[in-house]
Structure formats: C-alpha cells, structure tokens
Amino acid sequence: xxxxxxxxxxxxxxxxxxxxxxxxxxxxxxxxxxxxxxxxxxxxxxxxxxxxxxxxxxxxxxxxxxxxxxxxxxxxxxxxxxxxxxxxxxxxxxxxxxxxxxxxxxxxxxxxxxxxxxxxxxxxxxxxxxxxxxxxxxxxxxxxxxxxxxxxxxxxxxxxxxxxxxxxxxxxxxxxxxxxxxxxxxxxxxxxxxxxxxxxxxxxxxxxxxxxxxxxxxxxxxxxxxxxxxxxxxxxxxxxxxxxxxxxxxxxxxxxxxxxxxxxxxxxxxxxxxxxxxxxxxxxxxxxxxxxxxxxxxxxxxxxxxxxxxxxxxxxxxxxxxxxxxxxxxxxxxxxxxxxxxxxxxxxxxxxxxxxxxxxxxxxxxxxxxxxxxxxxxxxxxxxxxxxxxxxxxxxxxxxxxxxxxxxxxxxxxxxxxxxxxxxxxxxxxxxxxxxxxxxxxxxxxxxxxxxxxxxxxxxxxxxxxxxxxxxxxxx
Amino acid sequence: xxxxxxxxxxxxxxxxxxxxxxxxxxxxxxxxxxxxxxxxxxxxxxxxxxxxxxxxxxxxxxxxxxxxxxxxxxxxxxxxxxxxxxxxxxxxxxxxxxxxxxxxxxxxxxxxxxxxxxxxxxxxxxxxxxxxxxxxxxxxxxxxxxxxxxxxxxxxxxxxxxxxxxxxxxxxxxxxxxxxxxxxxxxxxxxxxxxxxxxxxxxxxxxxxxxxxxxxx
Numbered sequence: 001x002x003x004x005x006x007x008x009x010x011x012x013x014x015x016x017x018x019x020x021x022x023x024x025x026x027x028x029x030x031x032x033x034x035x036x037x038x039x040x041x042x043x044x045x046x047x048x049x050x051x052x053x054x055x056x057x058x059x060x061x062x063x064x065x066x067x068x069x070x071x072x073x074x075x076x077x078x079x080x081x082x083x084x085x086x087x088x089x090x091x092x093x094x095x096x097x098x099x100x101x102x103x104x105x106x107x108x109x110x111x112x113x114x115x116x117x118x119x120x121x122x123x124x125x126x127x128x129x130x131x132x133x134x135x136x137x138x139x140x141x142x143x144x145x146x147x148x149x150x151x152x153x154x155x156x157x158x159x160x161x162x163x164x165x166x167x168x169x170x171x172x173x174x175x176x177x178x179x180x181x182x183x184x185x186x187x188x189x190x191x192x193x194x195x196x197x198x199x200x201x202x203x204x205x206x207x208x209x210x211x212x213x214x215x216x217x218x219x220x221x222x223x224x225x226x227x228x229x230x231x232x233x234x235x236x237x238x239x240x241x242x243x244x245x246x247x248x249x250x251x252x253x254x255x256x257x258x259x260x261x262x263x264x265x266x267x268x269x270x271x272x273x274x275x276x277x278x279x280x281x282x283x284x285x286x287x288x289x290x291x292x293x294x295x296x297x298x299x300x301x302x303x304x305x306x307x308x309x310x311x312x313x314x315x316x317x318x319x320x321x322x323x324x325x326x327x328x329x330x331x332x333x334x335x336x337x338x339x340x341x342x343x344x345x346x347x348x349x350x351x352x353x354x355x356x357x358x359x360x361x362x363x364x365x366x367x368x369x370x371x372x373x374x375x376x377x378x379x380x381x382x383x384x385x386x387x388x389x390x391x392x393x394x395x396x397x398x399x400x401x402x403x404x405x406x407x408x409x410x411x412x413x414x415x416x417x418x419x420x421x422x423x424x425x426x427x428x429x430x431x432x433x434x435x436x437x438x439x440x441x442x443x444x445x446x447x448x449x450x451x452x453x454x455x456x457x458x459x460x461x462x463x464x465x466x467x468x469x470x471x472x473x474x475x476x
Numbered sequence: 477x478x479x480x481x482x483x484x485x486x487x488x489x490x491x492x493x494x495x496x497x498x499x500x501x502x503x504x505x506x507x508x509x510x511x512x513x514x515x516x517x518x519x520x521x522x523x524x525x526x527x528x529x530x531x532x533x534x535x536x537x538x539x540x541x542x543x544x545x546x547x548x549x550x551x552x553x554x555x556x557x558x559x560x561x562x563x564x565x566x567x568x569x570x571x572x573x574x575x576x577x578x579x580x581x582x583x584x585x586x587x588x589x590x591x592x593x594x595x596x597x598x599x600x601x602x603x604x605x606x607x608x609x610x611x612x613x614x615x616x617x618x619x620x621x622x623x624x625x626x627x628x629x630x631x632x633x634x635x636x637x638x639x640x641x642x643x644x645x646x647x648x649x650x651x652x653x654x655x656x657x658x659x660x661x662x663x664x665x666x667x668x669x670x671x672x673x674x675x676x677x678x679x680x681x682x683x684x685x686x687x688x689x690x691x692x693x
Contacts (some may be wrong), residue, residue, distance in 0.1 A: 399583045399587060404495065410539050
C-alpha cells in the first residue's frame with residue numbers, strides 16, 4: 001500500500017496540542033440544553049447562558065480514544081459490507097449540487113427529482129464508487145422542510161449502495177431511520193447492519209447550529225453512523241495558514257467526537273473535512289486547488305495518528321465544464337488524499353466546485369478513481385515479480401510478450417481503463433476525433449437505458465412513499 | 477481419446493494458451509492418424525478465430541492473442557512436415573511472409589501483426605527481426621506467399637523496405653506477391669514512393685489491408 005505522509009511525528013503532536021488548546025481556551029458553541037447538560041456531566045466547562053462549551057484536554061483525548069477505530073457500513077442487500085477506518089480507502093459521490101450540467105449544449109439547469117434519480121442510478125452502476133451520497137437537493141419540490149425525505153427515498157430506490165445524506169432536522173433523521181428500518185426489517189436490524197449514514201456540518205469557526213446539532217444527537221441515539229463535516233475556509237473562517245486551518249479543522253472535528261461520546265459511547269462516527277481555500281480575486285470557494293489536496297492529506301494523517309475513521313472531499317474541480325482543468329483538479333484532489341489514507345473520498349460526479357452534477361463527469365470520475373486505485377496498489381516486489389528467471393530466458397533477443405509470465409501478470413500489474421482513449425491517432429481521427437466526454441455521454445446513456453437497480457419490494461416502496469407523504473402533510 | 481476429442485482439445489489448447497502442452501497434443505493427433513488438415517482447420521483455426529474475435533471485441537488482451545498464436549504455431553510445427561510430405565496445402569485466407577527488415581531488431585510490432593493475421597485466418601510465416609533482403613527473396617521463391625509484409629521501426633531501416641522490394645523485382649518474383657509495409661515511421665507517402673501495394677497504420681488496419689490484397693490477387 002502506497003502511503004503519503006506530510007508531517008513528522010513532532011509536527012503531528014504540535015497540531016494535536018494546538019487543537020486541544022483551542023478546544024480548551026476558545027471552546028465551541030453548542031445551542032442545545034440537552035447537549036450542554038450532557039457535556040457538563042462528562043467534565044466540560046459549560047457556559048449555559050452563552051451556550052459555550054470549553055473542552056478540557058483530558059476529555060478531548062478520552063473521546064478520541066473511545067471513538068471506534070473502524071465500523072462496518074452495509075449496502076441495502078445486507079450482504080455487502082464496507083469497513084470504514086484503518087488502511088482502506090473508498091470513494092463516493094457527494095451532495096450539494098443545485099444544478100445539472102449538459103456538456104453538449106454547455107448549459108446548466110436546476111436539478112429535478114428525475115435528475116437525482118438518474119444520477120443515483122448511474123452511481124449505482126459505477127464499479128469504483130462504493131458509497132452513495134445523495135448528489136443534490138431537487139428543486140422541483142415546493143418546500144425545503146421535507147426535501148430531505150425525497151432525497152432519502154430517491155436514493156434508497158435507485159441504488160443498493162450505502163447511502164449518506166445530509167440531515168438538517170431531527171425529524172428528517174427519524175424519518176430516514178424509519179425508511180431504512182422498513183428496508184432491513186426493523187430498528188434492531190438497522191442497528192446491526194446500518195445501510196445509511198447521517199451527515200452533519202459544523203459551522204466554522206467553532207459553532208454548531210441548533211437543527212443540525214439536534215439531528216446529530218438523534219442519529220447518535222439511534223446508533224446510526226454519522227459523518228461530521230467541518231469545512232473551514234482558509235483565510236476567511238480559519239487562519240490563512242494551512243497548519244492553522246488544519247488545527248482548527250481537527251479541533252472542530254474532535255468536538256464532534258466529544259458530543260457523540262457524551263450522547264452514546266457506542267455510536268459509530270467518522271470525521272470529515274471540507275477545508276478549502278477561497279480565491280482571493282473572485283471570492284469563490286476553491287475545491288480543486290492544491291490547498292484542498294494538501295489539507296485532506298493532512299486530515300488523513302492526523303486521523304491515522306488518532307486511529308479514527310476519516311473522510312472528506314476529493315475528486316473535485318472548480319472548472320465549469322468537462323475540460324483539462326477538470327482533469328487535473330480531479331486527478332490530484334483524488335490521488336493526494338487517497339494516498340495519504342483518507343478512508344472515504346467524496347466528490348465523484350461534481351463540477352463547478354460543489355455546485356453542479358454532471359452525468360458524463362460521473363462516468364469519467366469512476367475512471368479517475370480506478371486510476372488512483374491502481375496507484376494505491378503500488379508496486380509489488382518479490383521473487384516472482386522481479387522476474388529474473390524470465391529475463392534469463394528471454395535474454396537479449398527474445399520478446400516478453402510471448403512469455404507465460406506476461407500472461408500471468410499483465411492483468412494485475414497494468415491498469416485496464418474502461419474509457420480512457422489510447423487508440424492510434426489515425427484511428428481516433430477516423431472515429432470522429434472526439435473528446436472524452438462524447439464516449440462518457442454514450443456510456444452514461446447506455447447505463448441509464450440498460451442498468452437495472454436491485455429493486456426495493458413494492459410494499460416497502462409504498463412504505464417509503466407514505467413516510468415522505470406524512471412529512472409533506474405535517475409541514476402544511 | 478477419440479478423434480473428436482483430440483480435435484476439441486487442440487482448439488481448447490489455443491483458447492487456453494497451452495503453449496507448452498499443445499505440441500504433445502499435436503504429436504498424439506498424428507500418431508492416431510488424424511488428418512492434419514482436419515486437426516488444423518477444425519481444431520487450431522477454430523480456436524484462434526475465437527480468440528481473434530474476442531480480441532477485436534476488446535474482451536481479450538494482447539498477451540492472450542500472442543500466446544494463442546504461439547500455441548497454434550507450436551502445433552503447426554508438428555503438422556507441417558506431414559503436410560509437406562503429403563504435398564497438401566492448408567486452406568487459409570492467404571499465405572503471408574512477414575519479418576522486420578535488416579538492421580532493425582524491433583520485434584514486437586511485427587509479432588502483433590503476425591498474431592492478428594493468424595487470428596484472422598491467414599497462414600503466417602514469421603521470419604523474425606533483422607531479416608536480410610535476400611532472405612525475403614529466397615523464402616518468397618520457396619514458399620510462394622501471396623503477401624510479403626515488411627516491418628521497420630527505425631527511420632534508418634526504412635530504406636531496407638525499398639531494398640526488399642527492389643530485390644524481389646530483380647529476382648523476378650515481385651509480380652507474384654503483394655508487398656505491404658508497416659511500422660512507426662512508415663506512412664502512405666513512403667508506401668507509394670517505394671511502390672508497396674499496401675500500408676497499415678496499425679495492426680488492425682494491417683489485417684484489412686492483407687484481406688484487400690488477397691481478394692484482388
């Protein structure tokens with residue numbers, strides 16, 4: 001396994017101490033009486049009036065120690081199991097998109113339920129994408145209060161992969177858990193084999209908002225895995241220095257471990273970073289830049305230092321179309337965090353920072369991920385792979401292409417691309433001199449027409465629909 | 477083993493790239509008195525065609541194609557003396573004499589083209605690399621191929637392609653064969669300049685060219 005390390009032990013220790021000092025001296029804003037009380041009980045210094053919690057170092061370190069090193073996430077078939085944590089790296093889609101990009105006409109349109117269903121189905125067919133995070137909030141739903149229910153339902157119906165979705169309210173978590181329980185056959189089953197994860201966002205610097213916090217607590221109580229995101233913006237909501245941003249990022253994430261341990265010591269949790277820069281001319285977020293790649297490698301290394309599961313953004317691009325910029329931004333923000341051992345790298349399918357989903361790019365990203373996975377396997381060195389015997393046999397005149405050794409090893413040693421163009425120039429010209437997206441579009445269309453998602457039984461589907469309807473009626 | 481089983485095994489040997497065991501199997505076929513033409517056509521050729529089709533559909537990769545062709549070659553080595561002694565020729569799309577020209581030791585491109593031609597039903601005689609013009613002429617006279625295929629990777633060895641064509645002409649066999657050329661520095665202009673009959677920009681094109689040349693001859 002290839003592994004990239006940015007920091008020495010001493011540097012990690014200094015980052016760690018800075019995070020601890022920040023938690024102890026600055027603290028975090030926790031707007032929930034219930035949580036404040038719980039944190040008070042476990043030894044935090046609580047200012048009830050200002051809803052501020054200062055976390056002593058011993059409590060922070062104890063919470064890190066009590067966090068599970070790894071935990072299983074299941075697909076809805078209840079058989080496929082992906083363990084998050086340790087040395088394993090998985091890839092996923094991610095969900096903040098408001099738009100869909102049509103590469104042929106170079107136009108954007110608002111994302112609809114149909115778009116969401118299509119993107120989910122496409123992600124279901126991608127062999128290198130293990131986790132499905134709902135890629136966007138459909139805009140053809142009248143009220144924001146229950147849009148998350150649609151997102152859960154459309155995700156459950158259109159992919160069998162493990163689903164991650166952002167929770168904005170406690171009620172949304174309860175409804176989502178009810179859906180998942182209906183699928184797996186009960187709350188107890190869901191506890192044993194979680195097929196869903198709830199994602200929550202901390203607001204930098206050092207704040208939780210009330211609805212998010214309540215949703216977080218609810219998920220922990222239900223023992224549903226949570227992913228807690230912190231996405232400070234370098235020079236805007238965190239220091240302009242990457243080390244300072246990383247220390248703040250980690251401090252916020254450690255605070256989520258403290259909260260979740262205080263609520264339910266057994267609850268599985270993953271820390272996740274979306275630390276990013278801001279373009280100092282355009283004032284736009286920078287997700288495809290080198291700072292993003294570096295910060296995520298840093299978070300991965302810190303998480304390994306702590307022995308806790310880590311995730312975050314990657315395979316991302318700020319480019320607005322499917323061009324060379326998208327290619328280099330995606331490749332590097334995929335490879336660097338993955339090589340540093342981030343356990344879950346999410347970003348597949350997204351372009352224009354985190355604004356837009358592209359079906360063609362989703363297919364291309366699957367290829368980029370496959371490429372990165374080959375790099376991560378590294379070069380295996382042993383007697384068989386060093387191949388001196390074969391060298392002796394071929395000598396100075398023969399050719400290796402006729403050797404059984406070649407036949408035995410080439411499939412494993414060489415990356416076998418599914419989409420990448422490698423034909424001879426004259427063949428490329430004859431085939432229409434197309435850019436990669438043309439092939440990606442054909443592939444996406446073919447998958448949407450032919451791929452069959454493992455179906456959810458009819459009565460369960462109706463159950464999910466009734467949960468969505470109930471939420472819709474309650475909000476009237 | 478019955479005759480049918482042996483023929484089936486020959487086919488499977490090619491499909492499973494049993495380079496090492498295939499020769500023995502061919503010997504067994506001869507010892508049992510199986511018609512070598514039948515063994516080739518219904519066994520080996522069927523196998524290699526299947527591999528070739530899968531390669532064209534991108535279901536199999538280069539080493540697999542080459543190894544299948546090698547397996548077939550090992551069997552043919554056993555069958556060919558028998559064919560010669562009985563004075564019978566095997567049926568094929570055509571006989572191709574192939575080699576990399578003198579001064580050029582690059583073997584791979586030529587080997588790939590040879591394997592692909594074999595997989596497409598041609599009978600291929602591979603002279604190897606660094607082959608002198610006189611060897612091409614001698615073999616052409618003796619084996620009477622429909623096509624002589626000349627590979628060159630180096631710009632410096634390109635003139636050797638012209639040399640082979642000239643030699644074929646001087647020795648009076650130029651009109652009996654079609655000459656096709658290939659290799660990285662080769663282009664259609666060069667092919668026209670030296671009076672080659674065909675040029676393939678890559679291995680797949682080379683097969684198309686060979687098919688076209690044998691149809692018109």
